[in-house]
Amino acid sequence: MDRQQLFEDVVSQLAIGVCIVDSGYNLVYWNNFFADRLQMPMADVEGKSLLELFPDQATFLKRKLQSVFVLKNASFSYWEQRPVVFQFKSSRPITGEECQMYQNVEIYPIFNTDNAVDRVCITVYDMTVTASYHQQLTRLTQQLEAEKQQQQVLINKLEEAHNQLLQSEKMAAIGQLAAGVAHEINNPVGFIFSNLQSLQDYLSRMLKYVDLLSKIVDKVPQPTLHQLKADYVQRNQLAMVLADCPDLLNESLDGAERVMAIVKSLKEFSHVDSKEWSAADITSGIESTLRVINNELKYKAEVVRHYAADLPALYCQPMQLNQVFMNLLVNAAQAMDSFGRIEIDVAFDEQKMVVKIRDSGKGIAPEHMKRIFEPFFTTKPVGQGTGLGLSLSYTIIRRHKGSINVESTPGVGTCFIIELPRRSELEVQQDEASLAAASQHGVL
Amino acid sequence: MNNHLLINELQRDALQEIMNISMGQAANALAQLINIRVILSIPKISMTTPDGLQSFYHAASPHHFARQSFLGDMHGEVISVISDEGCKELGEAMSYDQPMDANSVNELVLELTNILAGACLKGMVDQLGSRLHLAAPSLFEPEQQLHSSYNWHHALLLEILFALEHISFSSRVVICLDEASIAVLAGKLNEMLD
Amino acid sequence: MSLAVTIADDSLLSRKNVRKAVPTDLVADITEACNGVEALAAVNAGKAELLFLDLQMPVLDGFGVLEALQKQNANTIVIVISADIQPLAVERVYKLGAFKFLQKPLDPSQLRAALAEVGLL
Numbered sequence: 001m002d003r004q005q006l007f008e009d010v011v012s013q014l015a016i017g018v019c020i021v022d023s024g025y026n027l028v029y030w031n032n033f034f035a036d037r038l039q040m041p042m043a044d045v046e047g048k049s050l051l052e053l054f055p056d057q058a059t060f061l062k063r064k065l066q067s068v069f070v071l072k073n074a075s076f077s078y079w080e081q082r083p084v085v086f087q088f089k090s091s092r093p094i095t096g097e098e099c100q101m102y103q104n105v106e107i108y109p110i111f112n113t114d115n116a117v118d119r120v121c122i123t124v125y126d127m128t129v130t131a132s133y134h135q136q137l138t139r140l141t142q143q144l145e146a147e148k149q150q151q152q153v154l155i156n157k158l159e160e161a162h163n164q165l166l167q168s169e170k171m172a173a174i175g176q177l178a179a180g181v182a183h184e185i186n187n188p189v190g191f192i193f194s195n196l197q198s199l200q201d202y203l204s205r206m207l208k209y210v211d212l213l214s215k216i217v218d219k220v221p222q223p224t225l226h227q228l229k230a231d232y233v234q235r236n237q238l239a240m241v242l243a244d245c246p247d248l249l250n251e252s253l254d255g256a257e258r259v260m261a262i263v264k265s266l267k268e269f270s271h272v273d274s275k276e277w278s279a280a281d282i283t284s285g286i287e288s289t290l291r292v293i294n295n296e297l298k299y300k301a302e303v304v305r306h307y308a309a310d311l312p313a314l315y316c317q318p319m320q321l322n323q324v325f326m327n328l329l330v331n332a333a334q335a336m337d338s339f340g341r342i343e344i345d346v347a348f349d350e351q352k353m354v355v356k357i358r359d360s361g362k363g364i365a366p367e368h369m370k371r372i373f374e375p376f377f378t379t380k381p382v383g384q385g386t387g388l389g390l391s392l393s394y395t396i397i398r399r400h401k402g403s404i405n406v407e408s409t410p411g412v413g414t415c416f417i418i419e420l421p422r423r424s425e426l427e428v429q430q431d432e433a434s435l436a437a438a439s440q441h442g443v444l
Numbered sequence: 445m446n447n448h449l450l451i452n453e454l455q456r457d458a459l460q461e462i463m464n465i466s467m468g469q470a471a472n473a474l475a476q477l478i479n480i481r482v483i484l485s486i487p488k489i490s491m492t493t494p495d496g497l498q499s500f501y502h503a504a505s506p507h508h509f510a511r512q513s514f515l516g517d518m519h520g521e522v523i524s525v526i527s528d529e530g531c532k533e534l535g536e537a538m539s540y541d542q543p544m545d546a547n548s549v550n551e552l553v554l555e556l557t558n559i560l561a562g563a564c565l566k567g568m569v570d571q572l573g574s575r576l577h578l579a580a581p582s583l584f585e586p587e588q589q590l591h592s593s594y595n596w597h598h599a600l601l602l603e604i605l606f607a608l609e610h611i612s613f614s615s616r617v618v619i620c621l622d623e624a625s626i627a628v629l630a631g632k633l634n635e636m637l638d
Numbered sequence: 639m640s641l642a643v644t645i646a647d648d649s650l651l652s653r654k655n656v657r658k659a660v661p662t663d664l665v666a667d668i669t670e671a672c673n674g675v676e677a678l679a680a681v682n683a684g685k686a687e688l689l690f691l692d693l694q695m696p697v698l699d700g701f702g703v704l705e706a707l708q709k710q711n712a713n714t715i716v717i718v719i720s721a722d723i724q725p726l727a728v729e730r731v732y733k734l735g736a737f738k739f740l741q742k743p744l745d746p747s748q749l750r751a752a753l754a755e756v757g758l759l
Contacts, residue, residue, distance in 0.1 A: 059539050063477075067555075071473050073562030076580040081551035106580065454650065461649035461721075464694060465742040468721030475724055482724070486694065571743050637651065 017086070017124030020110070025050050025065055028119060037088035037101075057085050064107050068120045074108035079127040086124060102131035182266040189263060193256040200249045207242060265291045277428055280318035282353060283307045283346055289325045293333075300333040301340045301359065308347045315425050320396045324404075327389040328357045328416050334380075335361025335414060348422070352402075355418040363410035372406065401431065451600070451626065455633040456489060463487035463602055466567025473563050474606075478537045485605040492601045497620070501586035505529065508549070510557040510583050514565060516576025517632075518625035520599070522561035523618045524581075526553050530613025537611075550583060557581040560617045564604060568619075572632045600626050640666035641758070644686035646677035646703070647719070648695045652742065656690050656719065659746035664758060674698025678706055686714050688758070691736070693720040693727065704734035717752055719744055 001009075011018055017033040027045050035041050040053075050065075051058040060082070064075050077085055079102035088101050104125040109117040217229050233239065265288045283305075290303060297303060332342050340360035347354045364372060371377045373394045397404045402420040423431070451459065464486065471482040501509070506528040513521045528549075535544045535552050544552070558581050569576050602619040621629060643665050645656045653670050660668075669685040671677040673695045680686045693700035700718060707714060718731045721742045728739050738752040753759045 059541075063539060064555075067477055067559055070476050071559060071562050071566065073558070073566055074578060075558055075562075076554070077551075078554070078580070081547050081554065104580075457649055458651040461651045461742075464649070465721040468723050468742065472723045472725075481726065637654070 016126075017122070019050070019122040019124070020119055021050050021065065021122070023069055023118050025062065027053070033124065034086075038086075054086060056087065060085070064105075065120060068107050068109050069117055072109045072111075072117050074106060076107075077103075077105040079103055079131050083131070100128075102127040178266045182263045185259070186263050189256055189259050193253065193260060196249060196253050196256060200246075200253065203245055203249060207245065210242065261291065264288075275317050275320060277315060277317055277425075277432075279313040279315050279425070280321075281311065281313055282316075282321065282355065283311060285318050285322045286325050286344060286346070286355075289322050289329065293326060293329060296330055297333050297342070299339070300336045301342045304341060304343045306343065306345045306347075311346060311348060311353075312422070314353055314420060315423060315428055316400055316420065317396070320399070321420075324393040324396050324418070325355075325357070327393050331389065332357060332359035332361060332414070335359055335363070337362055340413075350422075352422055353420045355420070356415055357418075358413060358415040360413045363412055363414055364406070364408040365410060369406065369408065373404075451630050451633070454637055455630055458633045458637055459489060459602075459629070460487065462568055462571045463489070463564075463604070465571060466564050467604060469567040470560070470563030471606075474559065477559065478534065478608075480534075480537055480611065481609040483607040483609060485607075488601075488603040490601050490603070492599055492620075493597060497599070497601075498586075501525075508553040508583065509586055510553050510581050512557055512561050512578055512581035514561075514576045514578045516569070517574045518569075518576060518621055518628050520619065520621040520625055522557070522565065522578075523620065524553075524557040524560055524615060525618075526556055526615040527613055530608070530611045533611045534608070534613055553583065554581050556615065557617075560604075560606060560615065561619075564602075564617055564619060572629070572636070574628075574632060598623060598626075600629070640664065641687045642667050642669070642685045643688045643690070644669040644671055644677060644680040645690045646671040646674065646680075646695065646700075647690070647692035648672050649692070652692065652719070652744070655744050656749075659744055659749045661750070661753075661759070664753070672696075674700065674703040674706075677703050681707065681712055681714050689714050689716045691716050691718050693718060693722050693731070701730065701734065704731065704736060708735050715756055715758075717749075 012031045014031060014033065017031065019030040019034055020028040022028055027048050027050055030042060030045070045053065051062055054061060060077075064077065067073075068075050083102045084100050085103050085105050086101075104127050106123045106125075107120055108123075110119045110121055112118055214229070217225060290297070329342065336359070342360075343356070343358045345354070345356040345358070365379075368377075368379060373390050377391075394404055397418055397420070400420050401423065402418060404419075405417045406414060407417070408414040467484045467487060471484045474482045508526045508528060508531075509523070510526070511521055511523045513519070531549050531552055532544055534556070535548065536542060538552070538555075540548055540552060558578070561581070562578055565576065565578065568574075600619075600621045602621075604617045606615045606617065607613065641664060643660065645653045645668065647653050647656070657668065667685065669680045671680055675698050677686070677689065677691065678698070681689065691700045691703055698706075700720065704716065704718075707716065716736045717738045717740060718736045719740045719742060720727065720731075723741045731739050737756060740748055740752060750759060
């Protein structure tokens with residue numbers, strides 16, 4: 001075998017594509033790499049235009065070939081930017097894993113004896129394996145990056161939750177303190193109140209007695225005695241004192257009564273974490289909540305109550321429901337741009353109780369509506385809202401097998417509607433028991 | 445920095461002229477390929493250190509960076525800095541599919557680098573009676589270069605600015621030769637000067 | 639025949655190449671100029687019956703020289719030898735009255751062919 005035959009044999013069998021075209025871009029040669037994959041033997045394509053054989057890439061091939069002919073320098077194409085230049089049959093005919101061959105292409109000039117370029121050689125390298133590794137790696141990197149970001153979100157949430165925990169611990173401490181103070185104040189206020197009541201009784205008797213004595217003195221025909229009484233009454237402004245006494249006592253009684261009411265609310269709220277189930281009057285829970293947050297509300301909105309008459313008791317977790325009312329009422333107050341109105345409806349039928357809390361605040365943006373019950377979702381500035389209030393409320397209502405829904409019109413106001421089924425004590429116990437069993441089995 | 449450290453004034457003059465001629469050929473070839481008149485500056489020849497090369501990468505507006513190494517009697521690297529501005533118009537002139545996404549801009553940058561570097565070097569080695577082979581170009585991010593890993597102290601920089609008529613576009617091509625190759629270059633220049 | 643020749647080019651190498659390519663029997667005297675102004679001075683001093691002119695030069699470029707020569711109707715044969723070989727440059731050179739445009743790097747046989755065309759060889 002002579003050298004030329006040898007080289008031809010070698011080139012035809014190379015594992016890279018070799019293709020030679022002339023300055024008219026017509027095919028001079030291609031090796032088996034091309035012929036086998038395209039099922040076009042050399043004899044069939046010799047002299048045909050490369051651009052016509054690969055019309056999809058004609059513009060690209062023409063530009064590349066032209067630049068090689070003009071500049072007499074090699075030109076390159078990479079699978080990263082242009083994965084497929086030549087449409088071959090699958091390079092994995094059996095497994096069919098890759099339907100396209102990723103290619104690196106190099107085009108270089110072939111100089112003739114006059115040092116001119118009248119042919120160029122195109123070589124094609126199958127980069128499919130490298131490309132798939134590379135893509136796999138890229139996917140993996142992206143996945144890692146995404147996971148890293150998710151973790152960062154999680155870390156932020158944890159931090160928020162930690163802050164929330166600190167906050168709630170603080171609140172619990174304040175609650176305990178308040179309960180202690182309430183307890184300490186409760187007794188003295190109790191006896192102050194009952195003493196004042198006794199004092200009121202005694203005073204009215206003493207006033208009657210003074211009146212009687214005064215009348216008796218007037219009946220005695222002794223002018224000096226009369227003069228003496230008049231002087232005494234005058235000097236001590238007794239008329240005013242006697243008239244003032246009942247008012248003073250009434251005011252004091254009123255004050256003591258208010259102190260007792262606040263102490264009672266505080267005592268109730270110091271049990272805010274209580275998850276005890278009991279039959280309770282929903283409206284009294286709302287009222288005691290309103291008392292506790294009175295300061296937050298009084299400059300923000302007028303509170304209008306529409307409570308149905310003859311409201312039955314509901315077997316529920318009263319303190320948990322109070323928490324829900326508090327969240328909704330505080331949100332309502334914070335939604336006010338100017339002094340507004342909060343309406344509280346409580347109604348009932350055979351199956352359920354319905355509580356509506358409607359405000360005339362700025363409303364919720366439509367894009368936020370779906371997310372407001374998500375944990376950590378908040379539209380308040382950082383540090384002002386934990387984004388947990390509504391999600392907590394949602395959890396509490398679900399625990400009561402109820403529902404909480406929202407209707408809102410931006411600029412008009414928002415209405416939260418809570419529906420609570422009227423369940424018997426027995427039903428609640430059964431539901432709670434199955435819940436506990438489920439959580440033990442790790443279903444929840 | 446002493447610009448005349450490794451080549452003398454005569455050699456420098458000769459190199460300058462060789463570069464001028466290369467540029468003329470490159471511009472003519474480019475104009476044929478993209479049908480736009482190419483405006484070339486007179487090549488700037490200077491010596492640099494790794495630190496100096498680093499400062500070369502600082503650009504105010506968005507730029508693409510690509511490099512291409514070459515082997516032969518002389519070896520080194522060609523770095524091209526291509527403005528993002530004008531790439532779209534240039535792509536259109538070079539019949540790239542429109543609109544161009546990031547991938548086709550990358551392809552354009554690589555192709556431009558290959559054309560510019562190839563044209564500059566070809567003219568130069570032809571005149572010097574030298575030979576060299578250009579490897580495939582690749583994109584790179586200058587920020588990610590560890591210049592402490594450079595194993596040279598001085599390099600010869602041949603800097604060429606390309607601009608286009610009617611299109612706001614600019615590119616710089618820098619041919620970097622290391623110390624060993626500079627010695628080979630100086631020898632070839634001496635042969636020409638004799 | 640012997641002529642006063644001026645070679646205007648800012649590059650020493652280029653001037654050398656031209657010097658080497660010009661047949662010695664043709665030349666009486668060779669003047670070298672490094673820019674356009676020096677080239678014009680040589681012309682005015684009668685030292686440039688034949689002018690080899692580069693286009694890219696400091697101070698005054700080759701186009702400037704050609705314009706000045708055209709204005710003063712100088713009796714000088716100009717052969718431009720330039721690296722700028724874009725068609726527009728070539729066209730402009732001929733418009734400005736150059737006799738011949740040769741591209742760099744200078745091919746001595748082309749230079750001799752050009753001289754023969756002028757009738758100097």
